[in-house]
Amino acid sequence: xxxxxxxxxxxxxxxxxxxxxxxxxxxxxxxxxxxxxxxxxxxxxxxxxxxxxxxxxxxxxxxxxxxxxxxxxxxxxxxxxxx
Amino acid sequence: xxxxxxxxxxxxxxxxxxxxxxxxxxxxxxxxxxxxxxxxxxxxxxxxxxxxxxxxxxxxxxxxxxxxxxxxxxxxxxxxxxxxxxxxxxxxxxxxxxxxxxxxxxxxxxxxxxxxxxxxxxxxxxxxxxxxxxxxxxxxxxxxxxxxxxxxxxxxxxxxxxxxxxxxxxxxxxxxxxxxxxxxxxxxxxxxxxxxxxxxxxxxxxxxxxxxxxxxxxxxxxxxxxxxxxxxxxxxxxxxxxxxxxxxxxxxxxxxxxxxxxxxxxxxxxxxxxxxxxxxxxxxxxxxxxxxxxxxxxxxxxxxxxxxxxxxxxxxxxxxxxxxxxxxxxxxxxxxxxxxxxxxxxxxxxxxxxxxxxxxxxxxxxxxxxxxxxxxxxxxxxxxxxxxxxxxxxxxxxxx
Numbered sequence: 362x363x364x365x366x367x368x369x370x371x372x373x374x375x376x377x378x379x380x381x382x383x384x385x386x387x388x389x390x391x392x393x394x395x396x397x398x399x400x401x402x403x404x405x406x407x408x409x410x411x412x413x414x415x416x417x418x419x420x421x422x423x424x425x426x427x428x429x430x431x432x433x434x435x436x437x438x439x440x441x442x443x444x
Numbered sequence: 445x446x447x448x449x450x451x452x453x454x455x456x457x458x459x460x461x462x463x464x465x466x467x468x469x470x471x472x473x474x475x476x477x478x479x480x481x482x483x484x485x486x487x488x489x490x491x492x493x494x495x496x497x498x499x500x501x502x503x504x505x506x507x508x509x510x511x512x513x514x515x516x517x518x519x520x521x522x523x524x525x526x527x528x529x530x531x532x533x534x535x536x537x538x539x540x541x542x543x544x545x546x547x548x549x550x551x552x553x554x555x556x557x558x559x560x561x562x563x564x565x566x567x568x569x570x571x572x573x574x575x576x577x578x579x580x581x582x583x584x585x586x587x588x589x590x591x592x593x594x595x596x597x598x599x600x601x602x603x604x605x606x607x608x609x610x611x612x613x614x615x616x617x618x619x620x621x622x623x624x625x626x627x628x629x630x631x632x633x634x635x636x637x638x639x640x641x642x643x644x645x646x647x648x649x650x651x652x653x654x655x656x657x658x659x660x661x662x663x664x665x666x667x668x669x670x671x672x673x674x675x676x677x678x679x680x681x682x683x684x685x686x687x688x689x690x691x692x693x694x695x696x697x698x699x700x701x702x703x704x705x706x707x708x709x710x711x712x713x714x715x716x717x718x719x720x721x722x723x724x725x726x727x728x729x730x731x732x733x734x735x736x737x738x739x740x741x742x743x744x745x746x747x748x749x750x751x752x753x754x755x756x757x758x759x760x761x762x763x764x765x766x767x768x769x770x771x772x773x774x775x776x777x778x779x780x781x782x783x784x785x786x787x788x789x790x791x792x793x794x795x796x797x798x799x800x801x802x803x804x805x806x807x808x809x810x811x812x813x814x815x816x817x818x819x820x821x822x823x824x825x826x827x828x829x830x831x832x833x834x835x836x837x838x839x840x841x842x843x844x
Contacts, residue, residue, distance in 0.1 A: 395796070398796065401793070401796070402758060402761040402793070403754075403758070405761060406757035406760065406761055410523075422527065422528035422760070422763055422764040423528075423764075425525075425761060425764030425765070426765055
């Protein structure tokens with residue numbers, strides 16, 4: 362993982378910790394939907410809104426269904442030039 | 445008899461235009477803004493709201509109501525996420541011979557009697573039709589080897605709390621209670637209880653705290669029966685029928701929306717693939733049943749009627765993950781459709797919240813196929829009328 366990718370993962374870990382209201386150390390680099398009780402349906406929508414605010418990600422049915430893990434969010438942000 | 449003044453109408457323009465896909469949802473939620481609202485309608489343009497009030501109100505109260513309406517609209521519309529509508533089956537153009545609303549004729553014939561808003565008693569025609577439809581859904585359950593269950597009408601409050609029901613659907617809850625165990629209170633009730641305008645005149649302090657509610661769904665009982673233990677055999681298929689209760693305020697206008705209705709469910713608990721494959725197989729088998737019944741319908745994605753604060757996020761989540769599909773039967777007399785059943789997938793929500801464990805220790809996934817028997821009968825009669833001679837052969841035969 363290069364430095365830029367690592368920085369993005371770190372940024373996402375912080376974003377998820379805030380959105381899900383959990384300690385940063387509970388957010389692993391490959392955290393997925395359902396791994397934490399807080400990342401449930403409501404938690405997921407909080408994550409989506411944080412991604413919208415932080416990276417300008419459009420919240421729609423496709424992004425809601427696709428962005429269900431930190432690796433998936435990283436790939437999406439890179440492919441869509443948000444990162 | 446003196447002429448009654450017309451009921452006052454409060455008309456307002458929402459600060460945010462209500463998008464077409466939310467007009468119905470917002471309209472139904474306006475019922476819960478204020479007890480004085482007798483009827484709420486949102487124009488198709490989403491730019492006008494009319495509230496029929498039960499009586500003239502001072503300006504200050506009108507301002508308060510207007511502010512609450514704006515709050516509801518803002519909460520549901522601001523940042524609204526367009527649902528992804530997916531149609532799995534479309535048989536809405538299936539030819540049906542009837543065009544009228546069967547409701548008035550059912551009342552006139554004594555086949556239906558209204559006890560209160562959303563509460564109806566059903567005569568032989570409707571009862572036999574519902575029995576027939578239920579037999580069809582039972583055959584569906586049998587095709588999966590579903591184990592029969594019987595569940596209570598009451599459900600403990602702590603059960604609903606554990607699955608977040610109070611947060612998601614507070615508006616539709618129906619509470620039960622009883623008189624407090626206090627001789628004076630019971631004697632006083634016995635001596636003076638009376639109904640005034642349909643309401644019992646008993647002081648609220650006479651009632652015990654709420655421990656149980658009338659159950660809003662059938663499948664919850666199964667999930668609680670399976671809670672806090674490994675799932676037997678790794679998967680369960682069950683079926684049950686039960687009375688369900690969802691209070692819908694001024695929306696309880698006809699057989700389309702009942703406070704007390706009957707639901708037959710086929711319920712799947714197990715691994716993700718098992719639940720999803722079973723739900724899909726059930727849909728295919730139900731399609732055959734509905735073909736033999738001759739029902740004109742469509743199966744399309746849907747969302748549950750979450751309350752205002754939860755609606756935007758929960759509905760978007762359900763839509764994105766295609767968690768719910770409704771069987772929407774055509775109502776020819778009003779050129780609209782009515783949900784008569786649904787195919788639901790809850791992911792591992794109940795498995796996680798209720799600690800239902802698969803053999804590998806991961807939380808079980810759940811899903812259910814649910815049919816509203818009263819709505820099935822109503823939609824069928826709306827399409828085929830009350831004369832069995834005009835019904836499809838398969839249904840006629842059941843009445844011979």
